[in-house]
Amino acid sequence: MSTPIAASLALLSLLGTAGAQAAPTYLNGTNITVSVGPGTSPGSFNNTFANGATIAKVIDAPSAAAEEFHTQATHIWFTADQAGGGLELLFDFGTAYDIGTLHFWNYTSEDYDVDHIAFSFFNQANALVGTLEVTPALGSSPGIRAQDILLAAPLNVRYVTAFVSGSNRQVDFQNIGFTADVSAPIPEPGTVGLMAAGLLGLLSHRRWRRGAHR
Ligand SMILES: [Ca+2]
Ligand SMILES: [Ca+2]
Missing domain, CATH: 1.10.287 (Helix Hairpins)
Structure with a gap:
């Protein structure tokens, strides 16, 4: 009755x-994947890449506040053959998130640091839901901490493409990270x-x- x-x-x-919102999640190698995209320009990963086996070094920060030191075990260094070239990274979050903060751990000097990142954000259906152009700051020295970039959007993001480039063809950085909430309709x-x-x-x-x- x-x-x-x-x-x-x-x-x-x-x-x-x-x-009600659960605590935001830091997305790293424990809950997302990263791979090198087909949009990567001709170039060399120098001595940091091991044919792609070590690309997860860009998502291995344990938290957004983590400090990393620049060693062979922690960073990626890519040199494009031609001006304008760069490295394309493909992130898969596994499920949809609302991104709150973008984190970037850059190299510490202009000679090798990343000067530009073009982000594209896609939803579960792989439809484009937003883009973002970032000119990151130099990394802190000697311990490298993240530059935090607050984002009000995009929402419902599962896939992210990042095209990372340097004005002198050099691309050297420690991590890209995201703080996000699981999207809840x-x-x-x-x-x-x-x-x-x-x-x-x-x-x-x-x-x-x-x-x-x-
Ligand atoms: Ca790293
Ligand atoms: Ca530079």
């Missing part, structure tokens, strides 16, 4: 918690109203039927 009321209470409880106010109206309709219909059977 109380089933419709229980259902409506459960719905209200669900709506009440839908807007929240019902539109109109939808909530319709759902509530539907429940009320169900309740009154039950009452009407019970009354009719008396």
